[in-house]
Amino acid sequence: MNTTWYPLSFLDSNSPLMEQLIFFHDHTMMILTLITILIFYNMMLIFFNKFLNRYLLQNHVLELVWTVSPTLTLVFIAFPSLKLLYLIDEMKTPLITLKTIGHQWYWSYQYTDFKDISFDSYLMNNNKLRLLDVDNRIILPFKTQIRNLVTAADVIHSWTIPSLGIKTDATPGRMNQLNIYMNQSGLYFGQCSEICGANHSFMPIMLESISLKMFINWVKNY
Template structure:
């Protein structure tokens, strides 16, 4: 009986972790990237770690060479400097070495760059993000078009929007209306600006695209985990550049369909309904997990 109970508990715990709201955001003393929720971001993480295997040894080699030069060829220990004008072996090494290193870096970087602009499948729908001084406007280019603005959430408005939990809705990152997308769906993102150059950056998605007035730049993403993710404008765009966050809420396909239908009439009401649905689902899974824990005990 013990093994089946463990299996039930493990399954429910996994479901709880997968269902409960996760918020990817900067944390104190963070030195790495935010958790990746797209394949592109995982490739970026891999390439970052891959380059360190080159950067580390090269840095140590240069350090060692500098120390040798400083100690061995200083005036006190080497009063009669060499008159050597060239050395064929050294010149071949310092020419071929960097070429090989650059090739090892260039090939995977070009492959990653190509993947960032080549979605694996035809995007299911398109969202246009327009940068303004200093907020974002979103247009869903679907059958029944949905459009709304996304503005930094002020402390005075937290209660009105039901976003008083600062762990999930942090100061200077939370917005009044998040972009809502379905999990496991390829989304085409068009980025532009209405006044000055902005930049749409979502670290967990591996997305960073400049918004240039009078121009449409295209990228894509496919989030594979539900949750709430934060980014910011990453192009200096004026005095309130630091107050131009980006919020994307990834939900199930069913929740997205319900939200989209309601958002065509009232975006804020649709968001409130979506948040209530998510909280209800979290409570149901938590109760199930508690019951499983009681059975286990």
């Protein structure tokens, strides 16, 4: 029996947003690693020496250092985080608008720029793509600004595609907005990320990214 082991890490980035999320993760993990090493080193010094400092509790310089140092550390984490949050919310002029509606337990899609294009997307039994394949894929062009309007018809769902770095709640009576931009063609998979009932695990998302020319042909032939 052949067993393939995959490292526990992010999926390959397929959008500028996901690239920035991975950069921020690496930046934060570097800071946390340095803090962990420093604390471990200090703990080892305390365990393996017998020195005493009778002025430790009244050392104002030391108190200043252990107050200012965490503050500066949080600043180095907070500013890139805030920049990334605003980048996620930024919406440029979209070429295509997609409307996504969550149901128990399937997704509905409407291409609002094209009146006749709307369909439901249900789970398909596929041994190679277990719990990921659907009967109707989302077809969108890559290297194109796309707006996705997400809502729900019954309970709260969550529309997520990890390799694109996008996730938003589908809330009844509320329209949330996502910006989708894909670097290349391919198949991108996601699943509902909000527990929405008995068949929560059986409403996958499959997005097929194609060239703009092929997308225009698909619209004409739909």
